[in-house]
Amino acid sequence: MATGHTDPQRRERILAATLDHIAAEGVAGVSHRKIAARAGVPLGSMTYHFTGIDDLLREAFTRFADHIVTVFDEHLGGVDDREQAREALTGLVHALSEGPRRDLVLTQELYTLAARRPEYRALTQAWMARSRHLLERHFDPGTARQLDALIEGLTLHRALDPEPHDRELTNEAIRRITTAA
Incomplete structure (x- = not known):
C-alpha cells in the first residue's frame, strides 16, 4: 500500500470507512484499529490524519x-x-x-x-x-x-x-x- 504522501485519497477513505462503520455497528464500535482495517490503511494513518477518535467522528x-x-x-x-x-x-x-x-x-x-x-x-x-x-x-x-x-x-x-x-x-x-x- 502507498504511503500517506503518495496516497492522497487515504484521508477520504478513512472518513468514508468511518461512516460505513458507524452505519453498520454504531458510534460505540468505532476504534482506530477497526476503521483502519475497513479503510485498508495502516493503523498509523489514523493518528497521522486525525488527532483522536473525536476528531475523526467530528470530521466524518x-x-x-x-x-x-x-x-x-x-x-x-x-x-x-x-x-x-x-x-x-x-x-x-x-x-x-x-x-x-x-x-x-x-x-x-x-x-x-x-x-x-x-x-x-x-x-x-x-x-x-x-x-x-x-x-x-x-x-x-x-x-x-x-x-x-x-x-x-x-x-x-x-x-x-x-x-x-x-x-x-x-x-x-x-x-x-x-x-x-
Whole structure:
C-alpha cells in the first residue's frame, strides 16, 4: 500500500470507512484499529490524519451533514415559488425516507451522540441552521423551523413504518404548516 504522501485519497477513505462503520455497528464500535482495517490503511494513518477518535467522528459527521444539506439544496435549489417549494419538500421527505438506510442510521447516530455530548451539538446545530437557511428562501424563519422539524419526523416515520404514508399525507402536512401563518 502507498504511503500517506503518495496516497492522497487515504484521508477520504478513512472518513468514508468511518461512516460505513458507524452505519453498520454504531458510534460505540468505532476504534482506530477497526476503521483502519475497513479503510485498508495502516493503523498509523489514523493518528497521522486525525488527532483522536473525536476528531475523526467530528470530521466524518461534518461530511455526512454536508451530504444531507446538498440533498436539501438539490430539492429546493431550483424552486421559484411557494407551491413549487411545497412540492419540493414533499419530494425531499420521500427521497430521504426511501433513500439509503445508511443515511437514516447515520442521522440517528449523530443525533444520539449530540444528545449525549455537548461538543457534538454544535455540529447538529450548524446542520439545522444550514437546512433552515435553505428553507428560508421560500418561508419565514418560524415556518422554516417548523418545516425542518416536520421533515425530520416524517422522514423517520416513513422510513420505519412497515406501511409508510403516501405523498398526499406528506403534502397535506406541509401545506398545513405553510398556510397556517
